[in-house]
Amino acid sequence: MANKDMFLWWGSGSPPCWKAMLALAEKGLWEELPNELISFSDKGHKKEAVLKVNPRGQMPTFKDGNNIVNESSAICMYLEEKFKSQGTQLLPDDFAIRAQIYQYMFEIDNIRSNIMMPIVVYKMMTKKEVWDNDMLKEKIEPARKEIDTWNNYLKGKTYLCGDKFTMADVFFFPFLAFLVRMGLQLTSRPDLKKYYTSLCQRPSVQATWPPHYKESEGKDWLAEL
Amino acid sequence: MANKDMFLWWGSGSPPCWKAMLALAEKGLWEELPNELISFSDKGHKKEAVLKVNPRGQMPTFKDGNNIVNESSAICMYLEEKFKSQGTQLLPDDFAIRAQIYQYMFEIDNIRSNIMMPIVVYKMMTKKEVWDNDMLKEKIEPARKEIDTWNNYLKGKTYLCGDKFTMADVFFFPFLAFLVRMGLQLTSRPDLKKYYTSLCQRPSVQATWPPHYKESEGKDWLAEL
Incomplete structure (x- = not known):
C-alpha cells in the first residue's frame, strides 16, 4: 500500500507518466497513492502549484516525503532502489x-x-x-x-x-x-x-x-x- | 589499469562517447584501454566490423569480455555497478x-x-x-x-x-x-x-x-x- 507521504502529478497517456505509474504499480504502490491527474489541454502542467514542485512544468512529478523527483526515468530508478525487494524486482542483481x-x-x-x-x-x-x-x-x-x-x-x-x-x-x-x-x-x-x-x-x-x-x-x- | 578483455569504439567530440570515456577514466580504466577512434566523417561507424558489435552503428560501443554495451548511459551505469568501489564512486549509496x-x-x-x-x-x-x-x-x-x-x-x-x-x-x-x-x-x-x-x-x-x-x-x- 502506498505511503501517504507520496504524491504523483501525472498526465493521461503520456508515455513518461505511464512509465512512472507502471513502476509504482509493480512495486505495489499505485493503489491508494495520493495523486492528481493534470490536464495537458488545460495547461495544468504550467499552473503555479505544479511549477512550484516542477519548475520545468513537465509531467510526471513525484514526491516522497521531502524528496521530489521530476523526471520519469529518475522516478523509476528511485522506486526500484528504495523498494528493491518489494513487489517485482525490476533490475536483477547480475x-x-x-x-x-x-x-x-x-x-x-x-x-x-x-x-x-x-x-x-x-x-x-x-x-x-x-x-x-x-x-x-x-x-x-x-x-x-x-x-x-x-x-x-x-x-x-x-x-x-x-x-x-x-x-x-x-x-x-x-x-x-x-x-x-x-x-x-x-x-x-x-x-x-x-x-x-x-x-x-x-x-x-x-x-x-x-x-x-x-x-x-x-x-x-x-x-x- | 584496464582489463585486456575490454574494448571501446568511440568518436572524437561526440558527447555520448565522451561520457563513457569519462566514466572509464574516473574508474581508472581509460589508461591502456584497447580502443579504436572511429572517424564519423569517413562513416567508420557504419563499417561492417562496427555494425557487427553495434547494429545501430551508433557510437560509443563497449565490450567487456562477452558483454557488449552499445549505449553511452548504459555503459556508464555498467561501469559504476561493476567497479563500484574502484576509482571515483559516481553514485553514492543514499x-x-x-x-x-x-x-x-x-x-x-x-x-x-x-x-x-x-x-x-x-x-x-x-x-x-x-x-x-x-x-x-x-x-x-x-x-x-x-x-x-x-x-x-x-x-x-x-x-x-x-x-x-x-x-x-x-x-x-x-x-x-x-x-x-x-x-x-x-x-x-x-x-x-x-x-x-x-x-x-x-x-x-x-x-x-x-x-x-x-x-x-x-x-x-x-x-x-
Whole structure:
C-alpha cells in the first residue's frame, strides 16, 4: 500500500507518466497513492502549484516525503532502489543483465527520434492541409526499421530481457501502447504483437491504463508503417 | 589499469562517447584501454566490423569480455555497478541523493531538445545561405532559458550535486564542453563558468579531451545565447 507521504502529478497517456505509474504499480504502490491527474489541454502542467514542485512544468512529478523527483526515468530508478525487494524486482542483481536492461531503457530514445518526433509530433503540431507528404514519406523507412528492430529484440522471448518482466518493459511498453494508439499495425510483427497482447493483460498495465484511451479513439497516423 | 578483455569504439567530440570515456577514466580504466577512434566523417561507424558489435552503428560501443554495451548511459551505469568501489564512486549509496543525480542525468535531454537539435544540428545540416533566420531567432529564448537553468543548478556548488563529482557531472560536462566549442559564452553565467573552468583541469577530463578539439577551431553558432 502506498505511503501517504507520496504524491504523483501525472498526465493521461503520456508515455513518461505511464512509465512512472507502471513502476509504482509493480512495486505495489499505485493503489491508494495520493495523486492528481493534470490536464495537458488545460495547461495544468504550467499552473503555479505544479511549477512550484516542477519548475520545468513537465509531467510526471513525484514526491516522497521531502524528496521530489521530476523526471520519469529518475522516478523509476528511485522506486526500484528504495523498494528493491518489494513487489517485482525490476533490475536483477547480475550486472551483465542490468547492462542489457539499461541498454534497452536508453535505446527507447530511438523510438522518439525515429517515430514520435518526425511523424507523430509533426502530425500533431501541423494542420493536415499543410502536411509535407513528400517529407513524411521519407520518414517511413527509418520508422519502419525502428519498429522492426524492437520486433527482432522480442523474437522467442516473453519480455525484452527474456522470461522476467524488468525495467526495460516498464520503459518500453508505454511507448509501444502509444504507437498502437497512433495507428501502428502489429499484424506483420508477430513477436511485438504477442508481447503487446500479453502485456495488455498484466495487472499493473490494466491498473494504470490511461483513462482517456478508454474514452476516445486514437489516430491512424502510423497506419503506413 | 584496464582489463585486456575490454574494448571501446568511440568518436572524437561526440558527447555520448565522451561520457563513457569519462566514466572509464574516473574508474581508472581509460589508461591502456584497447580502443579504436572511429572517424564519423569517413562513416567508420557504419563499417561492417562496427555494425557487427553495434547494429545501430551508433557510437560509443563497449565490450567487456562477452558483454557488449552499445549505449553511452548504459555503459556508464555498467561501469559504476561493476567497479563500484574502484576509482571515483559516481553514485553514492543514499537513494535520495542518487535520485537527484538520476534527475540531472536524464534532464540533460532538455539540452538536446532545446539547444542541440534546434540550433546546432540545424546549422550543421543546413547550408548557411538558406538558414531560416526568423525561425532560428525563435529558438534563442528557450535555448537561453535552458542554459540559465543549468547555471542556476550550479549556484554555490562545486559540482552538480554539491561537493562531490558524480555521474551527473559525467553526463553533463561533455555536453557543456560541446556547447562551449559551438560558441556558447559563459561570461554572464558565472556559476557555469567556474564549473567549466574547474572541470577542464580535472585529470579524467584532460585524459579524455577530444583530439580534434585540440587541432581545429569550433564554431560561433551559439554566440547569441
